[in-house]
Every structure is written in C-alpha cells, then in structure tokens.
Amino acid sequence: MLELAARLRGLPRTQLASALESREFDASGVRDLFDLAEALLAPDSIDHAVSRLDRRHLATLAAALQVSGEHGDSTTQAVQSELVRLGASAELSNATDRLLGDLADVLVIVRSGERVHVPNAVATRVGVHMGRELPDAAELAAPAPPVLVGVDDVDRSLLERRAAETAYATVAATAELLAEIGSQPARELAKGGLALPDSKRLAEASGIALEALPRLFHRAAEAGLVIRDGAFWLESDLGASWTRQSAARRWRLLADCWRDRIPLPLRELVARRSEALTATDLRDDVRWFYPAGGRWVEDGLDRLVGEAEALGLAVAGEPVETGRLVLAGDVDRAARRLAVHFPAQVDKVYLQHDLTIVSPGPLEPSLDARLRGFADVEGRDLASTYRVNAASVNRGLAAGESAESILEFLRSLSLTGIPQPLAYLVGEASARFGSVRVAAADDTDAPARASIRSDDEQLVRTLAVDQSLASVGLRQAGPHRLLSRFSPEVVFWALSDARYPVAAEDATGQIIRLHRHRVISAPPPAPKSDPIGALLDRVLDTGDDGATEQAWLARQLEAAARSKETLTVTVRMPGGQTADYLLAPASVANGRLRARDRKADIERTLPLSAIAAVSPGPTGL
Numbered sequence: 001m002l003e004l005a006a007r008l009r010g011l012p013r014t015q016l017a018s019a020l021e022s023r024e025f026d027a028s029g030v031r032d033l034f035d036l037a038e039a040l041l042a043p044d045s046i047d048h049a050v051s052r053l054d055r056r057h058l059a060t061l062a063a064a065l066q067v068s069g070e071h072g073d074s075t076t077q078a079v080q081s082e083l084v085r086l087g088a089s090a091e092l093s094n095a096t097d098r099l100l101g102d103l104a105d106v107l108v109i110v111r112s113g114e115r116v117h118v119p120n121a122v123a124t125r126v127g128v129h130m131g132r133e134l135p136d137a138a139e140l141a142a143p144a145p146p147v148l149v150g151v152d153d154v155d156r157s158l159l160e161r162r163a164a165e166t167a168y169a170t171v172a173a174t175a176e177l178l179a180e181i182g183s184q185p186a187r188e189l190a191k192g193g194l195a196l197p198d199s200k201r202l203a204e205a206s207g208i209a210l211e212a213l214p215r216l217f218h219r220a221a222e223a224g225l226v227i228r229d230g231a232f233w234l235e236s237d238l239g240a241s242w243t244r245q246s247a248a249r250r251w252r253l254l255a256d257c258w259r260d261r262i263p264l265p266l267r268e269l270v271a272r273r274s275e276a277l278t279a280t281d282l283r284d285d286v287r288w289f290y291p292a293g294g295r296w297v298e299d300g301l302d303r304l305v306g307e308a309e310a311l312g313l314a315v316a317g318e319p320v321e322t323g324r325l326v327l328a329g330d331v332d333r334a335a336r337r338l339a340v341h342f343p344a345q346v347d348k349v350y351l352q353h354d355l356t357i358v359s360p361g362p363l364e365p366s367l368d369a370r371l372r373g374f375a376d377v378e379g380r381d382l383a384s385t386y387r388v389n390a391a392s393v394n395r396g397l398a399a400g401e402s403a404e405s406i407l408e409f410l411r412s413l414s415l416t417g418i419p420q421p422l423a424y425l426v427g428e429a430s431a432r433f434g435s436v437r438v439a440a441a442d443d444t445d446a447p448a449r450a451s452i453r454s455d456d457e458q459l460v461r462t463l464a465v466d467q468s469l470a471s472v473g474l475r476q477a478g479p480h481r482l483l484s485r486f487s488p489e490v491v492f493w494a495l496s497d498a499r500y501p502v503a504a505e506d507a508t509g510q511i512i513r514l515h516r517h518r519v520i521s522a523p524p525p526a527p528k529s530d531p532i533g534a535l536l537d538r539v540l541d542t543g544d545d546g547a548t549e550q551a552w553l554a555r556q557l558e559a560a561a562r563s564k565e566t567l568t569v570t571v572r573m574p575g576g577q578t579a580d581y582l583l584a585p586a587s588v589a590n591g592r593l594r595a596r597d598r599k600a601d602i603e604r605t606l607p608l609s610a611i612a613a614v615s616p617g618p619t620g621l
Contacts, residue, residue: 003117003616005037005559007110009552013536020532022106024048027535034559036539040107041121049108050126051292052265055140056092058292059083060099062137064109064118065126074116076100086141134292144288159315163322164341167312171250172362173206174220176380178239179372180205185232194233207380219307223257244365248339251311255326255334258307263300265290267327312338343382351410353419357386367413373399374406388422391499393429398496398503400513403430434503434511435459438492441483448475448483450491455480459500468498489514554588556614557595561585566598566617572610582617 008016025045030036039045053061063082067074080096100116103109110117130136186198194202194217203213220226225239242250259267266286283301290297308314313323325334346361349371357375359368360383371386374396379385396406403426410418436459441451450472454460457479463469464476472494474482484491488504492514495502503511560567569583583595583604593606598617 003110004040004107004119005034005556007104007107007112008033008037013540017532017536019105019107020535022049022052027531030535030539032555033539034555036535038559038563041119043121043125046108046122046125049106050129051290051294051296052106053103053108053292054265054289055291056095057099057103058134059086059088059092059137059140060096061103061108061118061122061126062130062140063088064100064103064116065123065130066137068118068123074118075114076116077114079116083141086138087143088141089143092141092143129292133294140291159318159320160322160337161341162315163312163320164338165312166309166315167251167322167338168247168342170216170219170310170312171247171254172380173208173216174225174254175243175250175365176206176377177202177216177220178225178235178243179377181226181233182235182240185229185234188228188231188233215307215310219254219257219310222261223253244369246339246345246365247342247362248335251338252331252335255311255313255331258311258313259326259329259331261303262327263296266297266300266304347413348415349413350416351414351419351422352416353421355388355422355425357388357410359384359386370409371413374401388425389499390425390429390432390501391496393426394433394499394501395496397430397433398492398513399515403427429501432501434501436463436495436500436502437505437509438488438495438502439505439507440488445477445483447485450484450486450488452482452484452491452495453480463495463500466498469494553611553614554608557585557588557593557608557611560614561587568615568617569593569595569606569611570613570615571606572612578612 011019023040023045025039025042027036027039030039050058050061060079060083063086064074064079066086067078067082076097079100080093083093083096100109100111104111108122110119126134134140180202184201186202187195189195193199193214199210199213202217203210206213206216208216217226220239221228221233223238223242224236225242226233227236228234242253286297286301287293305314308319308323309316312320313326314320322334322337325331325337343361345364346359347364347367348360349363350358350360352358356378357371362368362382363371363384368384374393375386375388376392377384378387393406397403406426407418407423410422435456436452436454439451439453441448445451452460452463452474454463460476460480460482463482464474466474472484472486472491474484474491477483486494492502492504504514506512557567559565564584566582566584569581570578571581573579581604582598583593584598585593585595586603587594588608591608593604593608593611595604595606596602597604
C-alpha cells in the first residue's frame, strides 16, 4: 500500500483523475492518499479492475507476478523474459513496456523507471483466481488459437437487403409509435410498465405484436424520443424532430444510441475481429479475449446481440458489414449503405372516390405529418392508405386548417386530381365546423369548468344523452347549453372523437385552435456531479496541509500501523550514519513512533525527526 500511496502522491492531478475514473472503489471513507490507496487495494476494487483487463494485459500481469521478488518487485526486462519463457508471441513480448504502462495507468501495478512493483493485495487476489476462474500464466501468454474460416457461400448482398428491410421496419414502427403517443399519451403504471389498454393501442398503431412492444418502446425511451411526465409518456421535442427526418437519419440516431450502450472494450474488440467472426464464435471469441470478464462481458454481449438484428446490424445472428461499421464508429457510412436498400420516398399520392388516399411508397415525412392532421391512417406499409372523414377534417380545422388550405394541399399531392366526393366532404365539414362550441365555464357555473353551446336545440339534446360522452358528464343547463366538470380541452377532444363538428372558443366567442399532438421538451441535463474531482479536492487538500516530509512520513507509519504491515525503517544515528530496523508500527503520536522490533523482539520508540526513510519490509512476515 505504501508504494501505491507514494505513486498516487507523485501523479499530476489530471493523470490521477483519469486513473481513478477507470477504477471502482468505495470513496466514502477516503480522507487522504493512504485511505485512497487502501480503497483501491480492496478485494472488490481489484476484482473490478482485473475483470476489465484483456488477455494480453492479464498475461503481462501474471508474468510480473511470476518474477516478483520478496517485496513484489521486478523489472521490465524480467517480465519480458518471463513472457518469452512462457511461450508468448513476439508481438506480445515486444509490447511488454506498453502493457506494463497500461497496468500502471489503471493503478494495478506501480512503475518507477524500469522497476515494476505489484502490490501484495493485487498479487494475493490474482493468485486466488489464477488456474481456477482464470487461466494460468502459460495459457494467458499462449498465442490465440487459429480461427478456421470456411468458404462463405452466402450472397452478402442478400443479407444486406434483408438487414435493410428489418432496419426500415424498425424505424417505421418507431415513427408510428411516436405518432400515436403524440395523439394520446400513454400511462405508466405505479408498479412499472405501460397500462395494458395503452400497450394494445400502441402495438396496433405500430403494426407489431403486443409482446414486441416493450423492446420497441424501451428503444425509443433510451434514444430520448419519448419522455415520461408524471404518470404519462409523451413525445419529446427530439422525437417530433426525428419523425420529420429521412429514414436514414432516423436510423442513424437509433444506431448511435445502440452503440453508446456497448462497453468500449467490446466495441473495439468486435470491430477489430468481426471479419473473421461468425455468430457461433462471437461469444467464445470475446470470452477468450476477456477471460476475467464475467458478468460485465455477458451483459455487454447481450446488449450487443439482442438489439442488433432489429437495427439491421445482423441477420439470423450473422454479423453484416453495417454492424462492423457502427461498432467502428462509422455510423454515417453504415447509414448510407443501408439507405441504398430503403424504399424510395414519394411526394405524390392517389386520391380515390371512396375518400381514401393511397401513397405508392413511403410519403416524405413533412407531407405525411400534415396529411395525418386531417386524415386517419388505415394501412401502414410500403404503400400506405389514409382515409378522410368528417371527424378527421374537423380535427384539421380545429388545428388551424381551412377548407381551402386542405384542398390546395391535396391538389399539390394528387396524381389524380381531387374527386368530387372528397371536395364535397371537405366543404360540408367546413360549413358545419363550429356548430358546437366549447369554452371555459363562468365562475357562476362552478363546479363546472367547461361550457358547451349550440344553436341547434336538437343537437344539444342529442349530446346530453349520447352514451359515448358519459365520461365527461354533460349536464344540460338550458335549451342551447351544457356544462361539464372537466376542462374545456378534455371536453373538446371527447366531442371530436365522437365525430361532432366541435370548435373551441375564447371568452369573446372567437374560435381558437387546439392541437392534440402534445410534445414535451427534454429537460436540460442535470449538472454532472464530479465525484472524482470532489474526492481529489479533499485528498489533495489534506496533502497540502501536511506538505512537509515529516507529515508524509507520519501518514505512512499510521497507514502501516492500521494495516499491520512490517516496514524497513531507516534511522539517523548521532554520528551521521544510518541504521535499518525491521519494525511493525503500533502507533504514531506526539511526533513519536511506537513500534515492535521484529528482529530484536523488543518495543522501540523513535522520534519522527530521526527517521530518514521507510520502505516495505520483506513479505511473509
């Protein structure tokens, strides 16, 4: 521990912060550099660090352990020679210096020039697993087994086309999910998960099986396309922007999110080795490269493989080129490669006499978004079908469209002109629009919150007895007026869903436009806490208070007393000479060390001012 504490003391702050970020340890009781060294040498912290080491680094660490002396010391040359003796390849043995440097950077070993020190806690912990959960040193140093690559008779272009079809289907299903949530939020249960009615609604709108919805929804949530607001999930502003982008750009965001969830070492490994990998060998290959990986490797592989097929990165478990490109970070190139096989977007449609609109291919996102404003989606595939009806036109009028704007937009899209039944429907719906008006109720109508009026007495009576409106509790308050205890917006959309020609108005009777499509802004990211920075402020501040060598010496001796270590203590003698004592420190107080002399078997008390240096004692004492 003393060697590691001294190493921590000598590192620049930025380098120390980088090293600590790669480690996992309990920082709650860390007050100084000795506490920090002790935390880093705790068994759980060592296990975490070792599990992240690939086979080359583990082989180098094992070789260092093999040649360590009684103090855990060796040299770079000795480690390299041991790797050669163990049968390591020239590539591995020649990289000894770099690999030892990497181990020192993550504070698994301590290096000082050519000297290599393996802390006793690391040696003990690795020794426990070596030859059991971990291969022995010779196995670790052995070259990789040869990979037998059979003749590939598969037409890769067929695989890529299949991958593109799957990726496009995922993107399209996600877009439909967002459109449906934008129209009506989905409720989150208190125990977690979406309410069953909402799950069924979203699965139907997305064109997927109910059991496939959780993965699709989770993917959208991880990408930030939907955001939870209280008990409901809403489309985010990022999601609204996403739906208006091309299919390739939509896919790119999902692929980026998938890649970011894969641990960096696995990304680099698979990207580097995937050309020689098959689905069968992938897991075995990764496990061989990270023999101490354990759970984090398995979890990473599950993420790597589980979502890959849905995004077109693998087909039937077999990696395709787009997967390798994404893992290598070249997502733009992967998107272009897939987009070649995506169906071409169109900007024209067929308007039919039965009030349907048929798009011969995927409609451009901006055109699709506007068309949905006054038409219902009936069939969603490569060729989509929309239907115009009085209720859908009324919905568009309520959102700010007019009969003229609707017909002009359809005219710009149509390959067949505007059929007379469609023009008549739009005109009639526009003429009837506002026959029913919804506004905020007066204070004198409390507890009612919404007021509904119409000049048509028969229509008012119909509304009062319509069972489809029972949920908003309409109560007749006159021949032309109804009241509800629900908000005007809730009542408005209930009437709209029931296909009444409803409009919202303000207190002066002017029609106001309501948009059902609710979008929530993504909250600004919370300021990231910097636990490592706070820890270093505390630890280095403690170090500054005791900047003298005597204070540092005292903390070394206190740490040795806590850990019951034996030290070689160099003491200045009266004549100017020095003498070494093998001491087991018991306590440090009032500027004096009380310790047990392991050779003379007596207790000694020494002034700290007389101690010139301390170093670890021989192991095994």
